[in-house]
Amino acid sequence: MSFLYADNIRDTSGNITIPPYGSVINTSTMRYDGRPGYYARGWIAPSNQNTLFALRLTANNVQHPNNILVASWQLSIETDNNTTFKVLKNGSWQDNRLGTSNASAPSDEWYWKGLVCAYHDGDNSSTPSNYRLLYICRAGSTGSVNLDIVAQAADDGGRTVYINRTYGSGGQDAHEICVCTGVVFEIAHENGVGLTD
């Protein structure tokens, strides 16, 4: 066993070389087996919408605000097709540009803009749908970064979004009960620092 103690190791250009840029330096996961229903409202700012807190993915022990978070959810959801899914980072609505707030978006676009939208499937009563929600951003801060999902009706009405169950039943033949999971990787960025514990 041997150890080398130093503050940093740099290449001949002065760049920090360990951990290698692009490496995964932190990983956090979530799993949710509950079967709640959420009411998704229509024309309302996402920050005032009902947040699906049960599906929160928290990046823990983030090392540098410039590092990249790659978050991915497997969602088992049943809802009407006119529904969008958005991501809030620490309570603030984000769009699909890296770390950019969408606060300047016209308010009348709030309800029909999202990262993914519900499927126009053949039946909402049985067999929930399966979604992959992928969100990538700069961490923006160190410590813990909370990533939440907001479901929003894409029309003037509102509707219930069921997690891990169908509209028609909380579990029986042909009415499947599923699981939501998620994982977030922190990736060391060349403008960040990638110390690991």
Next chain:
Amino acid sequence: MSSELRVNDIYNLAGKRLSASGVGNVVSSDFTQFCEPYLVYTQNSGNGTRFNALSLSVTPKKSSNILVMQWVITGEVSWNEVLLIHRNDDLVTDGGQQGFNNEVGNNRWSGLLGGWYDNNNDSTPASWKLTYHCVANTTNRLYFTPAVRSSQGNEDWWRFNRAWASNGQGNYERTCSIGYLFEIGT
């Protein structure tokens, strides 16, 4: 002139490990890809039928390490199906890491994912996005395999990487199923 320095670990002056084999890092991985058409008979009892071509394996470096797996699985199926996870050829039943919904328990309508209630099962396959993670709990070799089970009174088929009606032709797409496993250091 190049130079090379080899050590077991590198720490900073505060005692934090800097090397890429530490906490939170990907310390090993496995990948799978399968592009052939494949039929799996799905019974409506028991613990599901494995799709062995999509197995991912790992020999954990530490029993406390986290295993993260993701698959994109394509195919066509009647909607009344669930997808489960087996570990070393058995349904995972460990508390909090079950290969099905742990709130309703292991019955035929409980899984990690449901089938796909699309508007046409004859042509154009669907895709499922599966994420499963667990604690290794061993340093012996593990392998994880998606399995399928009918969630209704009838038994059925799950057609992977193809449409229901054809192995591949115009309007009947042929696709691939892909997965990866990351072992995360703790």
